[in-house]
Amino acid sequence: MTASPLYSSIYAHVRRVPAGRVTTYGRIARQVACTARTVGFAMAALPAGHDVPWQRVINSQGKVSPRRSGDGDLIQRQLLEAEGVQFDARGRVDLVRYGWDPDGGRAGRNRTKERL
DNA sequence: AGGTTGACAAAGG
């Protein structure tokens, strides 16, 4: 185990993201009191056998980041679509619609009707 | 011990 508490916190927050919803690195970074880069790094450092939906984590632009190795970005899009997340013509996700707010849980006003 | 890279974000042009 020996996993840094920081990483554990990041993973914990990502796990809190419900299916069909997406969040941004900056938002998680804000929750764990860290920078967005650290969050991205934590995702890249995901160990095998993790139950963390890293695919639900995208950048503030509402788009998946073109990572350097592998075609994970394509996988991410496929997984999100499988969860019910729709992408824009340019491959962009509507954060206002699918964006998961850590504080939005209390006031459902901003929470767009989950049903399309 | 120091420099570079990286699944980012915010601000400026």
Added chain:
DNA sequence: GCCTTTGCCAACC
């Protein structure tokens, strides 16, 4: 709306 620069923090060489 897109591209460039700066700041950030952690891992890798």
